Amino acid sequence: MPSHKELLVNKINKKKARIAVIGLGYVGLPLAVEFAKTGFSVFGIDINKEKIDMLKKGVSYVQDIPSSTLKGVIKNRFLQVSQDYKNLTDVDIIIVSVPTPLTKTREPDISYIIDASKKIKDNFRKGQLVILESTTYPGTTSEILLPLFSKKGLKAGEDFFLAFSPERVDPGNKKFRTSNIPKIVGGITKNCTYLAKLTYGKIIGNVIGVSNSTVAETAKLLENTFRAVNIALINEFALMCDRLKINVWEVIEAAKTKPFGFMPFYPGPGLGGHCLPIDPLYLTWKSRMHGFEPRLIELASQINSCMPTYVANKVIGMLNAKKKRPIKGANILVVGVSYKKDVSDVRESPAIEIIDMLLSKQAKVSYHDPYVLSLSLERKCLRSVKLTKQNISRNDCVIIVTDHTKIDYDFLLENARLIFDTRNVYDNLSNPKIFKV
Ligand SMILES: NC(=O)c1ccc[n+]([C@@H]2O[C@H](COP(=O)([O-])OP(=O)(O)OC[C@H]3O[C@@H](n4cnc5c(N)ncnc54)[C@H](O)[C@@H]3O)[C@@H](O)[C@H]2O)c1
Numbered sequence: 001m002p003s004h005k006e007l008l009v010n011k012i013n014k015k016k017a018r019i020a021v022i023g024l025g026y027v028g029l030p031l032a033v034e035f036a037k038t039g040f041s042v043f044g045i046d047i048n049k050e051k052i053d054m055l056k057k058g059v060s061y062v063q064d065i066p067s068s069t070l071k072g073v074i075k076n077r078f079l080q081v082s083q084d085y086k087n088l089t090d091v092d093i094i095i096v097s098v099p100t101p102l103t104k105t106r107e108p109d110i111s112y113i114i115d116a117s118k119k120i121k122d123n124f125r126k127g128q129l130v131i132l133e134s135t136t137y138p139g140t141t142s143e144i145l146l147p148l149f150s151k152k153g154l155k156a157g158e159d160f161f162l163a164f165s166p167e168r169v170d171p172g173n174k175k176f177r178t179s180n181i182p183k184i185v186g187g188i189t190k191n192c193t194y195l196a197k198l199t200y201g202k203i204i205g206n207v208i209g210v211s212n213s214t215v216a217e218t219a220k221l222l223e224n225t226f227r228a229v230n231i232a233l234i235n236e237f238a239l240m241c242d243r244l245k246i247n248v249w250e251v252i253e254a255a256k257t258k259p260f261g262f263m264p265f266y267p268g269p270g271l272g273g274h275c276l277p278i279d280p281l282y283l284t285w286k287s288r289m290h291g292f293e294p295r296l297i298e299l300a301s302q303i304n305s306c307m308p309t310y311v312a313n314k315v316i317g318m319l320n321a322k323k324k325r326p327i328k329g330a331n332i333l334v335v336g337v338s339y340k341k342d343v344s345d346v347r348e349s350p351a352i353e354i355i356d357m358l359l360s361k362q363a364k365v366s367y368h369d370p371y372v373l374s375l376s377l378e379r380k381c382l383r384s385v386k387l388t389k390q391n392i393s394r395n396d397c398v399i400i401v402t403d404h405t406k407i408d409y410d411f412l413l414e415n416a417r418l419i420f421d422t423r424n425v426y427d428n429l430s431n432p433k434i435f436k437v
Pocket of ligand 1: 022023024025026027028045046047048051097098099100112115116133134135136167168169170171274275
């Protein structure tokens, strides 16, 4: 009688393994589509009815997945979607990509992982492989998921398989997509790592196995903490250069001519998105539980969180100094409100904090973003305005928060009275209208 491992190896190699992807968001949907395109039978599960209805009609809500591609896999039934977990008993591999936000007190909120895992457990059978992809603190897979699935007396690595594989997808990135971003996998046992590696190997060119799930969880947090800390360093550098009246952008360009030992990072209006502002706090929370206080990571997080306030205060100061205009009653246009260029995601976007702060000072704020048609704020909901001559020139100041490629920056400059360019869009251009981070 072949072992569960042998059976699964055989099914994966023949592309007969049925795969469920739980959580069809920015991470889960591209993954489900990639497996479906390769010829695997994929069941996508999401609790959001609206999303499931759209997917059934072949309408994509994830920018990197064209509806035409989605329609293809839905039509040929390689991808089937549902809100229902009951199908799970029929599948061989279950991949979980649900959100991992912070609680109101800025601690890890793994309730989505727990909810999904309990539903998986209720529909669990021997021989299945479960892979967690949601970014989380070290130990989640072995401390939270393993006991849950072992409850029925099943043994990991023999009766079932469990692994963690962090997601590295970079929405909007045209060069690196699911299939060409190297993927790390770490299982509870060697068999678990082996099977997870084999699975991803069918759609990804380079899959790297590590010794366990905790290493894989921590590697993801190192990657994002590395970025967050370096961005904090350059943000602090920018604040310092501002005081010293030195052009930080020119300093970075000069420093990056060094061909080794230096990697450029750029200052900005603050960190956004579901990863960089959040993930380092998953790590520090876990570390504190073990009596170690990570100071540098916490400090980086504090520096980055000050940037939206810095931007708002700088605008207030510039209006006062250059236009003798108080912020109360001033017209401000914010250009770009998503958390990064060329995407529509506004989660944790610094634009939201900047706009809220200016509104609290009774400024009249409007915004333009080709990807974000409406924006919910603390005080009101705004709709994106068109970038017409009139909509630009009526403002006392324009703040470029996100540097979308689509925007006509020459036209903006021509018609604006004052521009705060937080992204160095205007690079070396010297113009008294422009001021920068
Ligand atoms: N978006 C990225 O670029 C990115 C990159 C790397 C890692 N991650 C990580 O991947 C995870 C998912 O992120 P995302 O951006 O795809 O989030 P998302 O919010 O876009 O998608 C998550 C989906 O999960 C669904 N969901 C929530 N609870 C569920 C449940 N119990 N059962 C079924 N579906 C459920 C939601 O309805 C949503 O559609 C997070 O841990 C995130 O930190 C995201």
